[in-house]
Amino acid sequence: MSIKRRESDLSAVRLGNVVLPAKGSVAGMSSSVSEYLVQNPHVAQWVESLRGYCETGKAWSARREFILRNMEAFPAVQPGQVSPHLDRLLSLSMAWANHVFLGCSYPQAVMEKIREMGEGIEVRDAPQHQTTKELSLRGKRSAPSEGDTDASVKRAKCASNEPDSRGSGRGAPCPVNQKSGPLPQAPAEHQPFFNRLYKAVAWKLVSAGGFGPNLDHCEILRSCVESCKQTLTCVFVPLKDITGLPAGRAQKEGHVCEIRCQTVYMGTGYGRDEAAAKNMASKEALKVFQGRKVTVKICRRRYKGREVEDLVLLDEQPRSQALPPALSYPFQEQEDPPS
């Protein structure tokens, strides 16, 4: 009987809570809790027994509020009795406190639940923590770019495909049709724009905290190009439509994206879907901007099984790997050569 009474008392407080302004101020909230506890010494005594030994005063008063506020959702919880229901409430209260005070996170369903249950409880000056994920990201951020420079040094040693090696077209499947290629003066015409773009990218990357794997490469490239009053051209091709891939390649799904700007080739990327491919291509494009300058050059590369001349944006480093085959060829509007 007496328990029943206390139950109703509790709900009175709960009603009180509801009456309070929706996002009740912390002071108001906790004072109402302590007021309630003064009025109900049994509950106060009971709830105090739930305090963990190592809990700080601050953490406990927040968790106590969490417990008291959410008791109505667990009607079977009765002060003074140990029950599975109480344990569930306690567990959720601990999960919530661990999240707030220790920086733990839980599976999504749990997180949603405790967020909902803890709504309105404000904790001032909660400690800041770094989760393992953030730590590992921080540790890695510098590393891949370091690795990149290393790799490029290595590449320099075994350069096989100098962009300028115009004359070494031996073994090319068919002679290049000069008419359909870019004009010889094209690199010089495009160079000023890419100098501007280089600056824009550099500043953008500085403000984004440097080049790294965790950037939205696509977004950065797009905004930089747009700030230079130009747009990107993206071409998507499903991987399975590309012929001449090395045999035995496991992947048959996914897409390949090629990015160009003002007909100048910037990068190619592969991904499971078009967005991922585009992001990867943007990343490759941004890598070019990591050098000391960018240069537009005419390079030979493969396109649809032929060897063609293409406008390509390059950094200073010579590359060992040949350029990936082109997916589009913007210099032949007049006549599409038979493939």
Added chain:
Amino acid sequence: MGVPAFFRWLSRKYASIIVHCVEEKGKDCNGVRIPVDTTKPNPNEVEFDNLYLDMNGIIHPCTHPEDKPAPKNEDEMMVAIFEYIDRLFNIVRPRRVLYMAIDGVAPRAKMNQQRSRRFRASKEGTELVEEKNRIREEIIQRGGYLPPEEIKERFDSNCITPGTEFMDNLAKCLRYYVADRLSNDPGWRNVTVILSDASVPGEGEHKIMDYIRRQRAQPNHDPNTHHCLCGADADLIMLGLATHEPNFTIIREEFKPNKPRPCALCGQMGHEIKECQGTAREKQGEHDEFADTMPVSEQEFIFIRLCVLREYLARELTMASLPFTFDFERSVDDWVFMCFFVGNDFLPHLPSLEIREGAIDRLVRIYKDVVHKTGGYLTQNGYVNLERVEMIMQAVGVAEDNIFKKRKDDEENFKRRMKEKKKRMKAEQQGPAYLTTGQFAPQALGRGHRPEAVQNARHQAFDMRMQSNRDAAQSLKATMRNGGNSSAGPSDSTDNRGVKRKAEDSDSEPEPEDNVRLWEEGWKQRYYKNKFDVDVTDEDFRRKVVKSYVEGLCWVLRYYYQGCASWKWYFPFHYAPFASDFKDIKDMFTDFEKDTKPFKPLEQLMGVFPAASGNFLPPTWRSLMSSPDSSIIDFYPDDFAIDLNGKKYAWQGVALLPFVDERRLRAALTDVYPDLTPEEEKRNSLGNDVLFLGKSHPLFDFIHELYRTESQEDTEIPAELCHGIQGTLNLDDDPILPDKTVASPIPMLRDISQNIAIGVKFKDPQYADDFVFKAVLLPEAKIPNKVLKPEDWERGNREPWRPQLGFNPNRQQAHLDQSGFRALGHSLNRNQQGRGQYSNTAPPSSYHQGGYRQHGGHQSFQHSRQHNSLLGAPPPFHQPQFPRQQQQQQHHYSGGGGGGGGGGGGHGWDRAQQLQHSAYQQNRGRGGAGPGGFQQRYDQRRDDWHDRRDNRGQQHQGSSRGYPPPPPSRKYNWN
């Protein structure tokens, strides 16, 4: 102890405690392996009675090795474990007892650490997989080649926890292994084997300690038993000291930092996953015969002699003019206790005590300073005198402020020095600004280049002058062309500098932000605020932390000296208080809760596993780890914070995991207990130690008789039958019995059809609840001979001190006679490619390194030595297999006994080594403890080398790849 630095510190300060193991290798004859006869005297010139294996130190490297390809399946893992034990058995050759202890359910105090390790392991595992996939995709997209993803799933090392199926299997396999060796290996014939598997509660090393403690407390114990304990944990040293047994040795793998590891993605050596290029694998050796070998040497073992450590400690701790009589044994206990302040598995270490900063020396100093005030020892038999501890703590507390300031200074200095060093290294790499060329080009000495007469010196000088002029002009032109902003061109002097400076600045990695700033005024306040989230004024909370820590110190010491006092107790905070906070601690601790029970294995799994490892648990149990409706969901965060706490790497930091509420855990499990299958129930129950022995053991008939009479009651071991070992025997439910075939649990191994081993349940001697194990030397214990040089040796005006290198003080020195020298000189001459003027003599100390160097890629000293020694004259290059075998055997004998008689010139090399080495020592004045174990190390390496070569057969004798690359020897680089 989770303090790797402790062992490093100890072995540097007390160098003579380390003795390198001599290991006799099994031989291979025409493809048949000839096992080593372990009944022969121990080549280490010492005989051990008991060998104790802390099995977890063996299981981990065997199941997920870091320096070789991982075993393909569980069976291979088991075989690897067997081989590892065989190897240890061969080195140590115990004559009485082999005790194998696998970690069982640990006390609650340890569970927090286990929990943090397993949560991290699981986290790191998934992160690695993610990164692998990411990089794999990138590489493939760039057109690189990678070997196809292995289908094999990742071995979750978390399954090495009591209660898992894996551990159950392991126990079965070990039973089979023991039965097999007892039946077939003569070295095991008279050995009593005790297997304490994961179903017996307690950490492995503490089960071993319990065994020793309980044996030595009974009257039949032989006080001069020579114990050898295998394990890498630093706390084994503490445990060994705590036994007060005079003959106690620890064996562990030699610690070699920075071993190369294969790339996790393509499996090739030489780069990390981040730098993986996806290039094709290089051929290893001429015919790719070294494809699966790693260019690392096999892990070697070292002994740690605790009796030598005791000698050192006696010097350090002995105090004169005390108000009480000095008792060395008790001061050792105090020393062990003070080491706990610096770090242990159960408590976080005090922020001001850092082992790298000489914390133990500081403590010892303080200990000796305040001993007059304390008027006695800090501990007795594992019980702590808190009043005296407080005095020590207060003395540390006084210095705390300065320690933090000094730490900061040192850090800054270190950083500055590193920066300068880097600069210096770079400067060195650049080389001199100008080098003469052509015939004036500098040439290294001793390479056999005969200087030739200079021709046309003037012309050459002109060329050199003009060359540098041309360079200068070119670079000037380039600079002008680029308008002063030189980014290309041959002149990279200015350019280079510009780039380098930039790189240097970006080198300094972003330091983790330190909010506590212990070196600045107000550190205590900030520490409590940041770490505990309380104000420094919150006196109650601070007292709580201190009280828990004091309890912890008492618990840990008791754990080491008396066994587990409470299975329930644990330190409920993530950080330690300051030393200066230890005020009025006298009454903070009275006693622990009595009659606490350990968790059941599956309960402990629930307590230490993250949800990601839930596959080791039954489904309903698993769902408690992830369901939002679980009443213990708060124990299983899927991500958690790591506080670097001033450290650099995540694994050094503190994982901020919530603690487990035992009551709620047990309550939640009562609901799911009925869901256990009988098999799981069996795994969840507590088991027994099992004792095995072979037919020729004196106790065998006694046990056999028990089985025949089906005795159902506890039976004491008759002390006289088993070297005074006591304990209670009980019949095993599924025993290993003689003449009963033991089925092999591993498909690739045979059943034992002719088993002569017998197994029986074994229980350590039992004592009354309030019995106190005395931490004293036993009355009849003989202290082993002194090893260290007596401090008054010089004053005694005696002959020069000869340091002891192994276990035997009277090691036979080997000598080289004239013919030996001739042979040596001959072989050296033959092998020198260039005959420089120094090539007749072997360089002294760095020789054992240089010996590996292959000369001209086809000949080596090792070969020619054999030719000479056997046949007297260099034979043709391709020699038959047989004589080499014989030769090798001879060497094995010589390796152990120090020369021996026979073999003629066969030992020439050895002797030259030793002779030179000892000469070298004499030159150094033979002071102090000389470089330990040179000869053993050398012998062993050489044997390794032989083996490896022999195992590979003949065809690649000539190749120079695959052998361990020698450490760079500076002085004598012969190539």
